[in-house]
Amino acid sequence: MADAVLCADGPVRSLVELSLVGEHRRGHGSLYSALSTGRVDVSRLRRALAAVPLPRAADGRLVLAADITCWLRPDAHTSPERILCHTYGRGKDQHIPVPGWPYSVICALETGRSSWTAPLDALRLAPGDDGATVTARQMRELIERLIEAGQWRQGDLDILVMVDAGYDVPRLAFLLKDLPVQVLAGCARTVSCAGPHRRANRTPWAARRVTAASSSSATRPPGAHPMPRPRLGPDFTARPPHRHGTGSTRG
Structure with missing residues (x-):
């Protein structure tokens, strides 16, 4: 065959x-x-995927994105371990829960406008699983395979882990604190960063949040008082969303 x-x-x-x-x-x-x-030897397949050439950011670092994607199975009444998955856009202003299987997928990203990604791992969540715990365990095992395959060596830039705002970012960063990673989370208007930055009067791995929309005059009604601009530290830059700019972080 x-x-x-x-x-x-x-x-x-x-x-x-x-x-x-x-x-x-x-x-x-x-x-x-x-x-x-x-049969498919899943462990061998995961090791093989970790050893292939991976896309990287412009600075050469690995960028791993994790997200949960649901495979809806509303009519599969005999399928085991289905979970009610939240769906969007299936009706006017309606978020209808539909039975299905949620999968935690991790992909490697590259800099630029390309939409190509490199899927590296997929894991189905069981009923009662905690998203942050499962993602942290899945990400830890993947990063260990990447290090074993020589994708990251001592002296390289930290691996950037990107998740959306629905994740418990401080907890995810805490669970991965012994690995060479930085955790970045955000959505369309809000970006928060949790990384191994140790400063006075600030706990390690504390989440820092910057709302770009607060600096945009387009979000304020006429006659309203000016909203305070976000305080950007030396290790974070951002632009208002109406300029279609980019956000960057560095350790």
Whole structure:
């Protein structure tokens, strides 16, 4: 079957077409028998993905993005461990929970306008799982595989871990505090950064939050008092969202 996939003329649109390739040399029934008795070595696949060349940021560091994506299965009543997943845009001003399987997916990102990502790990959440705990354990195992594969060495820039604002960022950073990572979280208008910055009168791994919308005059009604501009430290820069700028952080 592998020979048939490699030697087929054009894309494979259905499995049964592989039995027509000369390199297959067997009947189409053997193809489905192989799939029924075959298995995927998930641990080996994860190690192999960690060893391939990965996209990187402009400064050469690894950037890992984690998010939870739901596979909705409302009609699969016999499927085990379904969870009510929040959905958006399925009705006017409605967020309808739909039964499905939530997956925590981690991808490697690159600098630029490309939408290509490199999926490195996926893990299905079970009922009762805590998102921050599962993501921290999943991210720790992935980073250990990346270090073992030589993707990060002593002296390299810290790995940037990006999540959305729905995560417990300070707790996630605390759970990964012994790894060479910096945790960055944000949404369309708010960015918060939790990193290993130790300062006086500030606890380590404290989350710093900067709301870019507070500095935009477009968000204030006419005649309102000017809103205070956010205080930006020496290690963070941001621009108002209406200028479509970028946010950057450095240790």
